[in-house]
Amino acid sequence: MKHHGLRRSLLAGMAGLALFGAVAAQAGDYPSKPIRLVVAYPPGGPLDILARVLAEPLGTALGQPLIIENRAGAGGVIGSDFVAKAQPDGYTILLGSTPLAIQETLYRKLPYSATRDLTPIANLAEGPQVLVVGSAVPVKTVQELIDYGRAQHGKLNYASPSAGGTNHLAAELLKMRGGFEATHIAYKGGAPAEIAIISGDVAFGFGALTGSLQQVRQGRLRALGVTSKQRWPSAPDVPAIAETLPGFDVSSWYGLLGPAGMPAEVVQRLNSEVNKILAQPAMKKRLVDLDLLPAPGTPAQFRAYLHQNIEMWGKVVRDARITVD
Numbered sequence: 001m002k003h004h005g006l007r008r009s010l011l012a013g014m015a016g017l018a019l020f021g022a023v024a025a026q027a028g029d030y031p032s033k034p035i036r037l038v039v040a041y042p043p044g045g046p047l048d049i050l051a052r053v054l055a056e057p058l059g060t061a062l063g064q065p066l067i068i069e070n071r072a073g074a075g076g077v078i079g080s081d082f083v084a085k086a087q088p089d090g091y092t093i094l095l096g097s098t099p100l101a102i103q104e105t106l107y108r109k110l111p112y113s114a115t116r117d118l119t120p121i122a123n124l125a126e127g128p129q130v131l132v133v134g135s136a137v138p139v140k141t142v143q144e145l146i147d148y149g150r151a152q153h154g155k156l157n158y159a160s161p162s163a164g165g166t167n168h169l170a171a172e173l174l175k176m177r178g179g180f181e182a183t184h185i186a187y188k189g190g191a192p193a194e195i196a197i198i199s200g201d202v203a204f205g206f207g208a209l210t211g212s213l214q215q216v217r218q219g220r221l222r223a224l225g226v227t228s229k230q231r232w233p234s235a236p237d238v239p240a241i242a243e244t245l246p247g248f249d250v251s252s253w254y255g256l257l258g259p260a261g262m263p264a265e266v267v268q269r270l271n272s273e274v275n276k277i278l279a280q281p282a283m284k285k286r287l288v289d290l291d292l293l294p295a296p297g298t299p300a301q302f303r304a305y306l307h308q309n310i311e312m313w314g315k316v317v318r319d320a321r322i323t324v325d
Helices: 002-028 046-062 074-084 098-106 142-152 166-178 190-199 209-217 264-278 281-289 299-320
Strands: 035-039 066-070 092-097 118-127 129-134 157-160 183-186 204-208 221-226 252-259
Touching: 002 264, 035 046, 035 074, 046 066, 046 092, 046 118, 046 264, 046 281, 074 092, 074 098, 074 118, 074 252, 092 098, 092 118, 098 166, 098 252, 098 299, 118 264, 118 299, 129 142, 129 166, 129 190, 129 209, 142 166, 142 221, 157 166, 157 190, 166 183, 166 204, 166 299, 190 204, 190 209, 190 221, 204 209, 209 221, 252 264, 252 299, 264 281, 264 299
Parallel strands: 035 066, 035 092, 157 183, 157 204
Antiparallel strands: 092 252, 118 252, 129 204, 129 221
16 A cells, blocks of 8 residues: 555656646747737727837847737726636736726726736836816916815816726825815716816816827816826926825836746746847837836836735725726
8 A cells, every 4th residue: 555655656746747847848948939919908009009019129039929919898807817817838928007906906806816817027118197187277286276176165077088997096096185076077088088178078187198298289288297206208397296295106007917827937038038128229219209118127026016006006996985897
């Protein structure tokens, strides 16, 4: 009996070693075939554009092409879930962003957990939103908007492209930090929300920096502040909201993630190549043209940042009692 038990233990150990050897060999050969880069949003959006900016240089550095696959739907949940359930071999990766952190608390029945089912690989870039008001709203600074909101006693409305998005939650955080009330009106996309602010249907909102500043230059909107810790290079005359509300920093992040359980060697290879690309002047320029700045770092730093982001947005969702499902 003892011999049979020993034989089974040896066989189990040999099987484990064989499996470990196969995984190690696979990681050592990585990549040996094209890599699928999943974008959880439709073609033409900010994430899709960034994916196409990254795909060529990263594919060249790795020696294998990156094939962009748009798997849109449910605010990014479908694409993220697809990657979370993929084989953790490094051949299916996700270009994720801030909604991934928000949805961890926002949705009660999310089919995956960003902290449990995904592997942070590399943070790529960050970029702010901008707080804008219509030209007829009698405020020119963040503090004046706060004071105006308090004086209106809840009569103000504000716009966002969708319920539960970064624009919506940034406004909720502004309300909480500023101590005033305003009613949220969700529109079907950024363009209708922007038109509502311009036309005076609502008083304020948060928008993408590039598009909103075009309207500011044409006198249709007034920019009050950016959501980054400091003033943004492309808009040096627009104060950071943090100059009025210290610690207000809700820049959007963009990064690569894979399924849980990826070999450490594969994660490190991807992270190393991404950081080299982010250091190239040509890539820095392309990101700046998109109103983004490189955000290189280690996988551990990205993981810590993701956890911090989930905690921050989770508090906003809970305190504002936001539900979408």
